[in-house]
Amino acid sequence: MARIVMKFGGTSMAGIERIRNVAARVKREVEAGHQVAVVVSAMAGETDRLVGFCREASSLYDPQEYDVVVSAGEQITSGLLAITLQAMGVPARSWLGWQLPIHTDTAFAKARIGEIDTAALDQSLAAGVVAVIPGFQGVAEGNRVTTLGRGGSDTSAVAVAAAMKAERCDIYTDVDGVYTTDPRIVPRARKLSKVTYEEMLELASVGAKVLQTRSVGLAMKEQVRVRVLSSFDDARDEDGYRGTLIVGEEEIDDMERQLITGIAHDKNEAKITLTAVPDRPGAVGSIFAPLADAGINVDMIVQNIAHSTGSTDVTFTVPSADLARCLDVLEKANGDIGYAKMVHDTRVAKISVVGVGMRSHAGVASTMFQTLGARGINILAITTSEIKVSVLIEEDYTELAVRVLHTAYGLDAEAA
């Protein structure tokens, strides 16, 4: 007997036929003797429909009322899954965010989960009743409905798993796990059986869109074992695993550990260069302080060697979506900064190699530079962390770079 959380996304909940498939999977876990809580998304397309209504009503909609409207999608699917489970002979009931309750802060439309009361839930689970919990929603002080922001159902599932001390949080989705890289670029990409929280954070934030980043951070903090797997496909990999398990480093033994876990790419960054910035103390601060004030996240930063003239070029990247705002902020701030010219380029891509194994191995970065150099791919900027090396390259080379690196680090699956 174990306690587990199962989470199903919008594609898995799109219509009663698919909800029956979900219920059948839940039933299997119940029959295996587990206590099960299920966290559900709205039917695919429903949240977009509801958000569309809010925007049509007012482009400046009140987030408190927006939350009332959009939380209805998950309310509907949780009731429907409870009905479907009961029809299959599985005792079940829904617990809405305010019923459990799932307490959040008052940041409406992008709330963060605080405490989850589990007294009633524990009792219900112990009585053998499956708990069906709408994802994405909670309740704030003053008894107002909140939602967690798009993709928040993953975070709901991890938070519920932490609160009920679940052995595992299974995230069912439309892919069968986390891959070494995007299989559309590298057909010989391999599904990973296990990946650490840290690696998953790096892979998610740089482009492997399987799990909401925030949910991975929460899982790491709360030490929740998360598994990503397909709700449509029961295939196991050669090691007998279904999906990909996301766990702490201590759960991955040395035999399983690879030097490099995966290669990610991200085309949604823009590069900005300020030329001839005066090379004096505080110059860099005068660039990045106004950007931080405007809520713009700067990612890679390269400061070139000072010119003999006492000035320097500064290059950095920001999300493409923030580019226009960023240029505007920097134009206004040029009185303080004093750059000569500002140039930008959106036709760039960030390629990252990720792996906890690189901590104990030198040479990961140099392999990357050599591999790219051998194909004539120019490196525009570099950043590194303990478990990641990222380079900025021209966008046209993205797929080539991912392929050659995937091979260079020995990640290619054996030919079938």
Added chain:
Amino acid sequence: MARIVMKFGGTSMAGIERIRNVAARVKREVEAGHQVAVVVSAMAGETDRLVGFCREASSLYDPQEYDVVVSAGEQITSGLLAITLQAMGVPARSWLGWQLPIHTDTAFAKARIGEIDTAALDQSLAAGVVAVIPGFQGVAEGNRVTTLGRGGSDTSAVAVAAAMKAERCDIYTDVDGVYTTDPRIVPRARKLSKVTYEEMLELASVGAKVLQTRSVGLAMKEQVRVRVLSSFDDARDEDGYRGTLIVGEEEIDDMERQLITGIAHDKNEAKITLTAVPDRPGAVGSIFAPLADAGINVDMIVQNIAHSTGSTDVTFTVPSADLARCLDVLEKANGDIGYAKMVHDTRVAKISVVGVGMRSHAGVASTMFQTLGARGINILAITTSEIKVSVLIEEDYTELAVRVLHTAYGLDAEAA
């Protein structure tokens, strides 16, 4: 300054354009200095969609979960109306059933409203904030969501009006009021400016489908002044009234009072005759007791004069929807009853003339019988109450009967 409740049905809430029209009407009342609570239905078609999902999930769905699913429709429109009002500069917030709260009993899917807490609502209204309340929903002991049964939003509106001691409860709908009879049958039917609760109950229960019967009963009990009016048309009648006001008899002065208020018809009854029932004490009880046990409402009853043989024929009507079940019950009960034959007929219609004025006037019934007789319309059964005379006739004569009675009682509007 007055407190008023405004209620808008599904047709009025179908899409953001129409919700803007609703918001404009609310804004007008706010600008007139009123404190306003608005009760809303789901968008037209939405409740059917949600009920359809529940039925598809299981024909024997759990009403507790059904309520979770179907209450989402009104949750959505209440948030959207609050957003739309705010966009027009009118302070507003939604109050879901569990937030107010609107307490109900635990008869899920057909709950009855108990107490409504108005402390928070009063404070909010006094602060000039319009309260937007989803109709049809409440919360029961154990913090579970309930709904009131189809059409329950009218009842929600009247209950909220009673709780907040509103001066008036305006029910906006797609017709402009209550008519002397169905205008599709009698083009010269007149809109009534005022009608009493009792008359409205008789008119509603016999076919004028403007307001849910239960809401009229509640309005009468709580002395809530209800007005039915169009959300699409601002026309006033010749007396300067918009819509139809439903009030206590004391609010209608003698000048305004008509002998007969309206003519209703109902084709949804079926007639059953049991022949040669033994004419002994308890015989009638042996017919109607098993029907009552089966929850079948018997409407008109006629017992003919006993035959010289010591037996009698008994004729009565039941809702057509219950006919099959009724025949089944009576067949099984014939051991106790001992009738010779059972015959039934669904091609009948009930025609009712309604009016509080008939209390003080003899001759209403005889006018009815004479008028119908002059056109060769045969009367199959009769029932009367203090303010109503109903006759059962062959269905084919329905429209003719309504027309000639409408003229006979002087209800025809003057030709335009």
